[in-house]
Amino acid sequence: MSEARIDVHRDPTRMLETLREDVREGLSARAKWLPSKWFYDARGSELFEHITRLPEYYPTRVERDILRARAGEVADVTEARTIVELGSGSSEKTRLLLDAFAARGRLSEFVPLDVSEAALAASAEAIVADYPGLRVHGVVADFTEPLESLPGTPPRMVIFLGGTVGNFPPGERAKFLASIRSALTDGEWFLLGTDLIKDVDTLVRAYDDAAGVTAEFNRNVLRVINDRLGAGFEPEEFEHVARWDDRNEWIEMRLRARRGLTVNVPGADLTVTFAEGEELRTEISAKFRPEGVRAELAEAGFTLRRWWTDPAGLFGVSLAQARD
Structure with missing residues (x-):
């Protein structure tokens, strides 16, 4: 059985200095x-x-249901050869996509990116074991840092699930989405999960x-x-x-x-x-409205190609394409 390749792009000294800077700035602020x-x-x-x-945390459950229903369509529309997952964690939901791509014989490489080396290594080895023939290239890095380049055979699809994009304030979110666009070539893909506005x-x-x-x-x-x-x-x-x-x-x-x-x-x-x-x-x-997701993607240089949600409208998944 092949082994997962793990590249460490995280400098522990720099990470500690970043924490130190964040603590000084944040805890010295008036608020x-x-x-x-x-x-x-x-x-x-x-x-x-x-x-x-x-039971109270609906985003993971609902997003999983959307992906289960739409993974085959994602594979057919994108014909991606590489999936790059930002903030991969256990990659549990991502397996729905890997299954759909594997069934079509199109995927050659999976690139999970996470800040935790231990969690990434465990997840990557599990993927290697369960998907024979799939190259797994883990990257230990902080996705909040600029994404200058991403590995993988084109066409690639970057995925960012769980509604985590909502953790960025608007200005930082715009920079983050732009950094993803800059790491992709024209015609490559971005799959994004967004939690939607609902009752308080x-x-x-x-x-x-x-x-x-x-x-x-x-x-x-x-x-x-x-x-x-x-x-x-x-x-x-x-x-x-x-x-x-x-x-x-x-x-x-x-x-x-x-x-x-x-x-x-x-x-x-x-x-x-x-x-x-x-x-x-x-x-x-x-939390987002569909028209807001479309506008933010467009501002970053993406064209929305598919929009999916659950019957109750709790969560949205966008499939967007990098445009010139």
Whole structure:
């Protein structure tokens, strides 16, 4: 059996410096914030996989149903030779696409890209075992960094699932979509999952489950800072908050200090104070309207070729083509 190839494009020293810069900037701000990408150490990845199986968390379940119904059409329309998955994780939903492409004998290479080397290696080896003859070329990298080039035999299809694109504020999202377009040649493909606007109760419950798994996931960002920068956060002193921002049309996750706190972060040469009830924003998750998805793709240089959703209109999957 062949082995997966894993290329490491992540510089641990640079990653630590980026964390240090983000912590200094975000925790020194008047309205404190941290980027959501720092949730994901090994424990954070495990917690998120647990979240995707919770009854309240509809995006994974609904997106999977859409892909199950449309994977064959994706294969027929794109005739892609390579699938590149950004933020691949376990690649569980992606197997629906791999199955459809394998049935048509068209796919030659799968390129999963993820920031976690351990998770990527495990997932890549599982794909190698289950899809004989498929080349698997894993890339350890941060997809929030500019995507200067992507491996693979053309035509390629980049996929970005789970509604994760909503974690970018609008300006950063535009840059991210443009970076994907710049990594593709004219005529190549982009498959994008977007969570859609719906009733507020359904949205909030997806980010504040009854079992408290999302709360633990949210607090994990503090544990990451403790581990990597020697900080003295007591995660249980922060309450999980999820709320809908109607003006920006996104969910915000926050951590609210249960009491006044002073936290030392020696690895960032920083001391942070929290008043009782003060909040730290840890994630935004924008929700979309179909016309907004089309417009943002067009602005980045893509033409929307297919738009699919579930019967209830909870989630959307777009198939777009890079245009000249």
